[in-house]
Amino acid sequence: MMLLVTSLLLTPVSQAARTDNQDQSELTRWVKTTIEQEIADYAQRQRWPDYEANIEINVPSAVTHLPACPTSFYISAADQQSLPVGYLRRQVECQTGDQPWKLNITVQVSLRLPVIVATTPIRRDTKLTATMVKTQTLTLSRAEAFATRPEQVLGQRTLRRVRSGQIISPLQLQPLWMVEEGESVMIIASKNGMAASMQGEALQNGVKGEQISVRNISSGKVIQAIVVERGKVETIF
Template sequence: MEEYLQRSNIQGRSEIQVSRLDPRLRLAQCDKELTANLESPAQPLGRVTVRIRCDGSAPWTVYVPAHVRLYRDVVVVTRPLRRGVPVQPADVTVAERDVGTLNQGFLTATEQVLGQKTTRALVADQVLAPLHLQQAEVVSKGDHVVISAASTSINVRMPGEALANGAPGEQIRVRNLSSGRVIRARVTAPGQVQVEM
């Protein structure tokens, strides 16, 4: 577990619970050093199996089940949130959770979520996963925007009207107010869109 945390550069606290061996099991005293290998995947979380082997004069192998918990600080919701609302600083905090049980993923810093919108209703103390969030729109349908088009030798800016809502990086339809033409442009910032040249 320590090797995994170092290799992955993860800060966390682990708990390992080794299951009891069958008391009827009779193994010969090993006259060599025992070897232990993890039989499970590279990520040693949840239920794992360790192969303990004796390569001495009376060789034997036994498989020992264990349960590994890794506790990390993750972002949780402080109060119920409706679907489609932007996340504010008071809506989230960081709390320690067993990340081995978080199948939908998790986030580790509140800065990663502020300003994004919820994709579903969330309850207090719920761990915030990436699929619970989407970029908030910075351009709304009907907004006046600045359309920019740039190449290595020319830079053009013109007024436009957004014909759809858009988050940074999304392509939306925009009406060029100078020519009346409808074009597709990528949202770059509040009130700003860019056309590829």
């Protein structure tokens, strides 16, 4: 695992060398260090396993015409991309000296790490089971959501068809059903501070907070109720 170094969106970086003009190679090294820190910080939050990062920095040659920053310069994000993979934009700024300056640079990041992929074609609205997915080490070069642990996807349902070998994206999954069609549920009915419970049958799938149709077993009446937890719905008269 790469060493974690906490990074900030606006990171001060000391400049060791003192020349008349800004040194391009030195700036490139500092930018790479900042991106490495950003990736390590994100990896810890997401609990990634071991990974390898390849970082390519593109600093415009025009930087050599800028005056050397006498004290420090700052590196900040110039895009709205939270996942530090793929094409990134950063801005370097020198805020001191007689001629403060700003410079836009680009960064290309690719990651190699274990991710969750489909072992077989999976149809839309299918509940994922352990036999449908596996962990495979791949190289990622685009900012696409992925999962690194089976528990991040198991039990959830697909929103679209998934090809065999395709990376399972959490954004393409529906939250885990708290109530499933055809199963028995407890209906909680409340009115004026009083509550009663009865057995029912879910006629639709539902996530927490969603309204679904439920049949009252004793009366046979179909009512609308809100999913409140696993196997339990609530209706207000």
